[in-house]
Amino acid sequence: MSKQELVVLGQDDASGCCPTLLTAPLDEDQAAELAPVFKALGDPVRLRLLSMIASQQGGEICVCDLTPAFELSQPTISHHLKLLKQAGLIASERRGTWVYYRLLPEKTDRLAAILTRPAAPAVPVPDKAGAAS
Amino acid sequence: MSKQELVVLGQDDASGCCPTLLTAPLDEDQAAELAPVFKALGDPVRLRLLSMIASQQGGEICVCDLTPAFELSQPTISHHLKLLKQAGLIASERRGTWVYYRLLPEKTDRLAAILTRPAAPAVPVPDKAGAAS
Numbered sequence: 001m002s003k004q005e006l007v008v009l010g011q012d013d014a015s016g017c018c019p020t021l022l023t024a025p026l027d028e029d030q031a032a033e034l035a036p037v038f039k040a041l042g043d044p045v046r047l048r049l050l051s052m053i054a055s056q057q058g059g060e061i062c063v064c065d066l067t068p069a070f071e072l073s074q075p076t077i078s079h080h081l082k083l084l085k086q087a088g089l090i091a092s093e094r095r096g097t098w099v100y101y102r103l104l105p106e107k108t109d110r111l112a113a114i115l116t117r118p119a120a121p122a123v124p125v126p127d128k129a130g131a132a133s
Numbered sequence: 134m135s136k137q138e139l140v141v142l143g144q145d146d147a148s149g150c151c152p153t154l155l156t157a158p159l160d161e162d163q164a165a166e167l168a169p170v171f172k173a174l175g176d177p178v179r180l181r182l183l184s185m186i187a188s189q190q191g192g193e194i195c196v197c198d199l200t201p202a203f204e205l206s207q208p209t210i211s212h213h214l215k216l217l218k219q220a221g222l223i224a225s226e227r228r229g230t231w232v233y234y235r236l237l238p239e240k241t242d243r244l245a246a247i248l249t250r251p252a253a254p255a256v257p258v259p260d261k262a263g264a265a266s
Binding site: 042048 | 155157158159163165167168175176181183185236244245249250
């Protein structure tokens with residue numbers, strides 16, 4: 001009977017940080033840390049704002065360039081941006097009249113990693129005998 | 134003055150499906166499709182439930198094995214499971230007394246892909262001249 005080969009999944013996620021939620025149950029602390037970040041992404045306006053910020057070639061974007069893309073007031077946009085910032089997804093810097101936003105990719109990396117399936121499934125080959133219980 | 138090279142990112146995400154939200158702004162339809170899925174993950178109990186289901190070696194888990202992990206009533210757990218199911222993250226099957234849940238990995242794959250940075254950044258090398266404006 002061949003020995004099971006246990007593959008060490010040292011780089012099974014993009015950040016090299018943590019087990020994914022697909023390989024091990026999250027504990028309460030991990031869930032409490034991650035849930036607000038997902039919640040911040042749980043709104044179409046915030047998703048679009050984040051994607052506009054994240055895909056900016058120069059790395060940052062002026063709030064004055066974000067607002068015109070939406071049929072929403074600037075205070076509403078600012079509120080959504082504040083929620084993304086509180087979730088640690090973006091950072092901001094005021095320069096003169098305007099505030100500039102940039103992605104904090106560590107946070108999206110962490111979410112991507114937690115949702116990524118390991119390249120090689122770590123499921124051991126079941127023994128033919130003793131599948132009961 | 135050198136022309137910018139625009140790299141075509143044909144396979145820049147894990148699923149080979151779509152551009153990530155880090156490379157191009159999401160349109161309204163994409164954001165409206167994705168936001169409810171992120172919202173479903175925006176709760177620590179649902180995150181823990183999903184991770185318990187997803188990391189199950191046999192591929193599925195009985196609701197009777199999920200409930201004892203939480204200090205919550207079974208109707209509350211069932212409500213959270215219903216929201217995960219409505220978001221397309223899990224599927225369920227009733228067999229006898231109990232309902233069994235399994236992950237629908239296409240959905241988590243899609244979220245992982247949308248949050249994953251392309252392997253090679255598509256940022257063009259800045260021209261030394263003319264950095265103004």
